[in-house]
Amino acid sequence: MQPEHIVRRPILLTEKSSRLREGQNKVIFEVAPSANKIQIKNAIQELFKVGVVEVNTLNMRGHERRMGRGYAKLRNWKKAIVTLKAGDHIQFFEEEQA
Helix, strand or coil, X not given: CCHHHHEEEECCCCHHHHXXXXXXXXXXXXXXXXXXHHHHHHHHHHHHCCCEEEEEEEEECCXXXXXXXXXXXXXXXXXXXXXXXCCCCCCCCCCCCC
C-alpha cells in the first residue's frame, strides 16, 4: 500500500488535537482502516520527513445522523495519534511572518 493511500488527512481543528500538538508533540491523522501501526509509521516518516516515536490507533464508529424522516449511519474510520521525535515538527499551514 502506498503512503499516499495510508494517510488520508490530518485532523487539526479540534481542541484535543491542538492541545496534543502544542503540549506533547503529537499529531492526529485519519488513516486507512486496513493499515497497521508499522505501515502508518513508515508512511508518516516518508511523507513528512520526520522521526516517529510511537503510533496509537483507534477505530472510530460512524455516527447516526438524521436524513429527512429517517436515519443514516456515517462510515467507520480509523484515527492514528502519532508521537513525533523531540525537535521534529510538521507544518501544515504557512505561518505568517510579521
